[in-house]
Amino acid sequence: MMQIAVVSGKGGTGKTTLSASLAFLFKKEELVMSDCDVDAPNLHLILNPQIEESHGYVGGKKAEIDVDRCVMCDVCRQVCRFDAIYVTDHYFVDKYACEGCNACVVACPVNAIELVDEKSGDYFLSTSRSIGAPMVHALLEPGEETSGGLIAEVRKLAIAVAKKEKKEVIVIDGAPGIGCPASSSITGVTYVVIVTEPSMSGLHDLKRIVELTRQFRRDFGVVINKYDINLEKSKDIEKYCEEEGIEIIGKIPFDSDVVKANVLGKAVVEYSDGKASKAIIKIFKKLQEKLL
Numbered sequence: 001m002m003q004i005a006v007v008s009g010k011g012g013t014g015k016t017t018l019s020a021s022l023a024f025l026f027k028k029e030e031l032v033m034s035d036c037d038v039d040a041p042n043l044h045l046i047l048n049p050q051i052e053e054s055h056g057y058v059g060g061k062k063a064e065i066d067v068d069r070c071v072m073c074d075v076c077r078q079v080c081r082f083d084a085i086y087v088t089d090h091y092f093v094d095k096y097a098c099e100g101c102n103a104c105v106v107a108c109p110v111n112a113i114e115l116v117d118e119k120s121g122d123y124f125l126s127t128s129r130s131i132g133a134p135m136v137h138a139l140l141e142p143g144e145e146t147s148g149g150l151i152a153e154v155r156k157l158a159i160a161v162a163k164k165e166k167k168e169v170i171v172i173d174g175a176p177g178i179g180c181p182a183s184s185s186i187t188g189v190t191y192v193v194i195v196t197e198p199s200m201s202g203l204h205d206l207k208r209i210v211e212l213t214r215q216f217r218r219d220f221g222v223v224i225n226k227y228d229i230n231l232e233k234s235k236d237i238e239k240y241c242e243e244e245g246i247e248i249i250g251k252i253p254f255d256s257d258v259v260k261a262n263v264l265g266k267a268v269v270e271y272s273d274g275k276a277s278k279a280i281i282k283i284f285k286k287l288q289e290k291l292l
Ligand code: SF4
Pocket: 062, 063, 079, 080, 081, 082, 083, 084, 085, 093, 097, 098, 099, 100, 101, 102, 103, 104, 105
């Protein structure tokens, strides 16, 4: 089974544009799509999932005070280093501030506090109405931080579905950045497609995600999106890649069809056969040659 993660050093580089188009280009019989950008998922806007299975994700534990037992001694509020305990006419825990450190549980003289499972998101197995292939995706609870653990669950489910349905390819729309979510998106994959763009911070962000990908010893290549909006910066990216022995597997030109397709909730390769679509099809063929 081949897993291709599409990632970027920061959000908004065109990662999902490429992932969504790959979803249309691979045969639905061989594909499972996986959206690991759980903090700001938008692949569903294009792939239109019909949810088949839903799973709750427990990311950690939070303190909970039993007000009937509490004798309002204030000890818990004093020991909480995260200022997560408040008092009005009773004591209560701000679950967004609580780190589940257990200090208050230990300190409470009347055992009025316990740590309880805190659901921090849901993940889903769906069928994409747009491509007819399975899609695994997730949604964080409001206020929850992006979780590598939730991404790991999404990845595990995608692999299980691929094995069960004998699918050969998983395309992962990865989490942007270089933190724990990005690491969870690329660990163990066959190939990483790093999407960058010739912006002020583009090269800097690219270097950071390249470093992360190398730490995970993954095979990877670079795609420069909207390369022609700043040819000078694109040259800088190409020079860096050449010096580092990094393959550029494609350059996508600016194309207003990409925006038009996004507005209509379509992948650009579905919407038009313009210059961006042509470049993406070339990238797809290159991936096929390299990996299949
Ligand atoms: S578990 Fe830790 S962080 Fe949460 S309320 Fe208790 S002391 Fe504060």
